[in-house]
Amino acid sequence: MSVHPLCVAVGILSAFTGSLLLYLSAVLAALEHECAHAFAARRYGFELKKVVLMPYGAVVSGDLKGIPRRQELLVLLAGPLANAATGLFFVALWWLWPETYAYTDAAALVSFSLFFVNLLPAWPLDGGRILRLLLRPLGEKKSLWICRILTIAIAVGAAGYFVYTCFSAPSWTALPFAVLLAAGAFGGEDYRRVTFARDRDLRRGIEEYRVAVSADMPLSSALRFLREDRYLTLLLFKEDGFYAELTEEEFLSALEGGDYSLPLSAFAP
Numbered sequence: 129m130s131v132h133p134l135c136v137a138v139g140i141l142s143a144f145t146g147s148l149l150l151y152l153s154a155v156l157a158a159l160e161h162e163c164a165h166a167f168a169a170r171r172y173g174f175e176l177k178k179v180v181l182m183p184y185g186a187v188v189s190g191d192l193k194g195i196p197r198r199q200e201l202l203v204l205l206a207g208p209l210a211n212a213a214t215g216l217f218f219v220a221l222w223w224l225w226p227e228t229y230a231y232t233d234a235a236a237l238v239s240f241s242l243f244f245v246n247l248l249p250a251w252p253l254d255g256g257r258i259l260r261l262l263l264r265p266l267g268e269k270k271s272l273w274i275c276r277i278l279t280i281a282i283a284v285g286a287a288g289y290f291v292y293t294c295f296s297a298p299s300w301t302a303l304p305f306a307v308l309l310a311a312g313a314f315g316g317e318d319y320r321r322v323t324f325a326r327d328r329d330l331r332r333g334i335e336e337y338r339v340a341v342s343a344d345m346p347l348s349s350a351l352r353f354l355r356e357d358r359y360l361t362l363l364l365f366k367e368d369g370f371y372a373e374l375t376e377e378e379f380l381s382a383l384e385g386g387d388y389s390l391p392l393s394a395f396a397p
Contacts, residue, residue: 345392
């Protein structure tokens with residue numbers, strides 16, 4: 129994780145303009161958003177490579193090549209849904225204790241804003257990634273460039289809106305948002321497969337986690353058994369009984385192939 133200099137600059141500016149609470153709420157909501165992506169991606173065998181905190185948001189470097197479309201969609205929706213759930217939590221809080229509204233309205237506003245903004249068809253926002261997923265039949269490069277062109281158009285629109293508001297009450301959030309989109313339009317394409325450095329674990333000892341599964345189970349379904357604090361061994365069974373044993377190294381090596389629909393039996397020794 130890293131922090132972009134503009135994020136620090138906007139934070140300092142917010143302290144002098146009386147919007148520090150709104151800014152901190154935005155940073156926390158952005159972290160929640162990216163953590164939701166990380167937890168969902170981890171479940172399907174990927175981990176975030178880099179998260180950069182930007183003014184009123186974050187940019188994630190990642191690519192879900194090889195993951196089934198349904199699982200990719202779930203990863204992309206995890207962030208916005210987390211923000212929506214947080215916003216609804218505050219609404220429920222106001223219903224039960226109306227006096228809390230004055231202290232939580234900024235956090236709720238930011239959460240709902242991140243939910244709606246991230247569904248815009250702009251790369252690398254979640255909406256842009258979902259659009260690229262839908263355009264994938266056109267080809268990877270063509271779909272990516274369509275998303276980038278839409279992103280630049282939205283960024284120009286946000287910058288134009290900022291200029292327009294300068295003649296009355298400047299919208300200071302519009303300019304950082306335009307910069308965020310312009311900066312992220314040509315980034316955010318790498319996820320790393322899950323890997324475990326076991327040397328230190330093996331020196332001190334680590335518990336083995338043995339799971340009996342069908343040999344026909346696809347790789348994508350077996351990802352949920354991975355544990356950082358345990359060494360995974362998959363016991364593969366067919367209709368006539370025990371078939372083979374798949375070690376953690378063999379399983380992770382199979383994931384490198386990228387075809388998560390293949391059965392575990394295809395990688396049995």
